[in-house]
Amino acid sequence: MVSPPMLPPILAAQGIRKAFAGRSVLNGIDLEVRQGEAVTIIGASGSGKTTLLRCLNWLERPDAGDIRIAGATMGRSGSLVAGERELARQRRLFGFVFQRFNLFPHLTALQNVALGPRRVLGQPRAQAEARAEQELRRVQLGDHMHKPPSQLSGGQQQRVAIARALAMDPKVMLFDEPTSALDPELVQEVLDTMRALAAEGMTMLVVTHEMRFARHVADRVVFMADGLIAEQGAPEALFNAPTDPRLQRFLRHLEPTA
Amino acid sequence: MIFDWNVVWYAVPLLAHGVVMTLQVSVVAGVLALAIGLLAGLASLSSFRPLRWLMRGYVDFIRGTPLLIQIFLVFFALPVVGVRLPEYWAGVAALALNSGAYISEIVRGSVGSVEKGQSEAALSIGMTRTGVLWWVLLPQAWRPMVPPLTNDLITLTKNSSLLSAISVYELTRAGQAIIATHFAPFEIYLLLALYYYLLISVLSWASRRLERSLPQW
Numbered sequence A: 001m002v003s004p005p006m007l008p009p010i011l012a013a014q015g016i017r018k019a020f021a022g023r024s025v026l027n028g029i030d031l032e033v034r035q036g037e038a039v040t041i042i043g044a045s046g047s048g049k050t051t052l053l054r055c056l057n058w059l060e061r062p063d064a065g066d067i068r069i070a071g072a073t074m075g076r077s078g079s080l081v082a083g084e085r086e087l088a089r090q091r092r093l094f095g096f097v098f099q100r101f102n103l104f105p106h107l108t109a110l111q112n113v114a115l116g117p118r119r120v121l122g123q124p125r126a127q128a129e130a131r132a133e134q135e136l137r138r139v140q141l142g143d144h145m146h147k148p149p150s151q152l153s154g155g156q157q158q159r160v161a162i163a164r165a166l167a168m169d170p171k172v173m174l175f176d177e178p179t180s181a182l183d184p185e186l187v188q189e190v191l192d193t194m195r196a197l198a199a200e201g202m203t204m205l206v207v208t209h210e211m212r213f214a215r216h217v218a219d220r221v222v223f224m225a226d227g228l229i230a231e232q233g234a235p236e237a238l239f240n241a242p243t244d245p246r247l248q249r250f251l252r253h254l255e256p257t258a
Numbered sequence B: 001m002i003f004d005w006n007v008v009w010y011a012v013p014l015l016a017h018g019v020v021m022t023l024q025v026s027v028v029a030g031v032l033a034l035a036i037g038l039l040a041g042l043a044s045l046s047s048f049r050p051l052r053w054l055m056r057g058y059v060d061f062i063r064g065t066p067l068l069i070q071i072f073l074v075f076f077a078l079p080v081v082g083v084r085l086p087e088y089w090a091g092v093a094a095l096a097l098n099s100g101a102y103i104s105e106i107v108r109g110s111v112g113s114v115e116k117g118q119s120e121a122a123l124s125i126g127m128t129r130t131g132v133l134w135w136v137l138l139p140q141a142w143r144p145m146v147p148p149l150t151n152d153l154i155t156l157t158k159n160s161s162l163l164s165a166i167s168v169y170e171l172t173r174a175g176q177a178i179i180a181t182h183f184a185p186f187e188i189y190l191l192l193a194l195y196y197y198l199l200i201s202v203l204s205w206a207s208r209r210l211e212r213s214l215p216q217w
């Protein structure tokens, strides 16, 4: 189900490297994502999945490499280094969904989602809140808009976080294990939301341990090992006929999935 | 030893004037200290390095020197460079600068202790560092600031007693004046202690009410 090959990638990362305290975590990642594509990233713990996502939107500054998204090069402004404002503008080309939601506890669900449109885009309050309401309905939370995060379940909180990202009209959504902090019975509602998003044509990059999601929703699966992309391809091919021995080992250790 | 109740009854109304002055000095210096502390605290969080160094130096100096010396510096040393403040304002300025340094550390600490994921979430929706500070970190930092701020304002109120050394006619100075004429140091100092204690109690009570009234999540 790969998108037509003639479309240029909306996201192209090239040669991304990152080390922490001299220990190399990303060793030159090349990754292209096409508009509307849903890509899942899998890999063992410590293989650098989170670091890759955080480097893409420059929450973590890559040591080397280029990230081009929708015509912009992250951290670059023409031939110059992007200033803080320019970088902030580039960063919102990505939506980011965190493992632990990171909702703003002092704001209601509605205010969480409206904060970006209001304070970043400078929209008047009514407009920002109307947009927030629309995004919250999109993730089935129309009835909980005025609750603070502390009164929402984990699954609801994560959906608010998704709505908060969507309200900024991102070109690419990044998800870092969005369901792994959730009680098992709450996982499905978040996966359903993401599946709907993918069906609407949102470009998504999802780090997950939910192999069913990888198998049934993703257009492509990327397997990371030792800070590199070790193997990638359509889910069927990758799961049924893995070639990299590390991938074979990784898949053997997973519980059997449907 | 005989406790002289007469001097006590005589002193109570006389000290009222001192109480008013102590209150006034503390409130004015306290408000200034809060403003200085907030600004200096934010400056010490700035990404502009020289500003951070300047704030470090300020806090270090205040921490490393006695308040009494700071008061004398403002009162006696500033005139040398052409700034001459009347004792009241010299005292208020010294107290505010002193307390402001400690308050800036509270501001810096509370903002810094907001969980890192909060800043990252705000950055990820395209906020600049200033926006993050203003819309996400500070609103969450107010409540935890109240107890330590109360401590510092209490300290400031007690420290105002040192302004007696530059003849600001506040509570301690008023008491000393009575002692000088009536030679009843025990009675008067005991009375002063009681006055300060009551002032501080009111302050603590107000702070607890404020803390409870601030939103919690």
Ligand SMILES: Nc1ncnc2c1ncn2[C@@H]1O[C@H](COP(=O)(O)OP(=O)(O)OP(=O)(O)O)[C@@H](O)[C@H]1O
Binding pocket: A020, A021, A025, A043, A044, A045, A046, A047, A048, A049, A050, A051, A052
């Ligand atoms: N800020 C940091 N400072 C130092 N080391 C870090 C930092 N972030 C990540 N690392 C290290 O980089 C390596 C890769 O981490 P990363 O979180 O990207 O892995 P991951 O693939 O997401 O793992 P998991 O499946 O456990 O989430 C780990 O060894 C981690 O300890």
Ligand SMILES: [Mg+2]
Binding pocket: A049, A050, A051, A176, A177
């Ligand atoms: Mg991770």
